[in-house]
Amino acid sequence: MGSETRMEDLLKREIPFEEDEDGFILMAEGGGGGGGGGGKVVGLVLVDIVNGFCTIGAGNLAPVGPNKQINTMVEESVWLSKVFCKKKWPIFASLDTHHPDKPEPPYPPHCIVGSGEENFVPGTTL
Numbered sequence: 010m011g012s013e014t015r016m017e018d019l020l021k022r023e024i025p026f027e028e029d030e031d032g033f034i035l036m037a038e039g040g041g042g043g044g045g046g047g048g049k050v051v052g053l054v055l056v057d058i059v060n061g062f063c064t065i066g067a068g069n070l071a072p073v074g075p076n077k078q079i080n081t082m083v084e085e086s087v088w089l090s091k092v093f094c095k096k097k098w099p100i101f102a103s104l105d106t107h108h109p110d111k112p113e114p115p116y117p118p119h120c121i122v123g124s125g126e127e128n129f130v131p132g133t134t135l
């Protein structure tokens with residue numbers, strides 16, 4: 010822990026930041042303005058948290074059994090999304106989606122329109 014603390018202190022001296030009530034580290038320069046981050050706009054980007062990649066058995070690229078790493082990623086994404094919604098900070102989410110006649114080599118068919126694979130993982134919609 011000692012080296013981590015020293016690194017954090019070093020960073021605080023070099024990069025002015027502050028921690029908010031949710032534990033987010035935000036740039037301290039500037040001030041005021043919306044979007045958090047001391048006037049800087051803060052946003053969340055969620056990339057392809059779709060059934061085809063995260064739901065067991067949902068497709069060719071979906072997990073075949075329980076996967077702790079995916080579950081943790083989904084849970085943290087949901088938590089972050091709720092915090093960002095509460096703060097009215099922007100969220101951008103991509104949903105990997107393909108037409109059946111347009112393959113994405115070298116991958117097998119996945120997230121085909123209308124298959125359900127291209128939809129958000131259940132529980133992630135707010």
Ligand SMILES: [Zn+2]
Nearest residue numbers: 105106113120
């Ligand atoms: Zn794809």
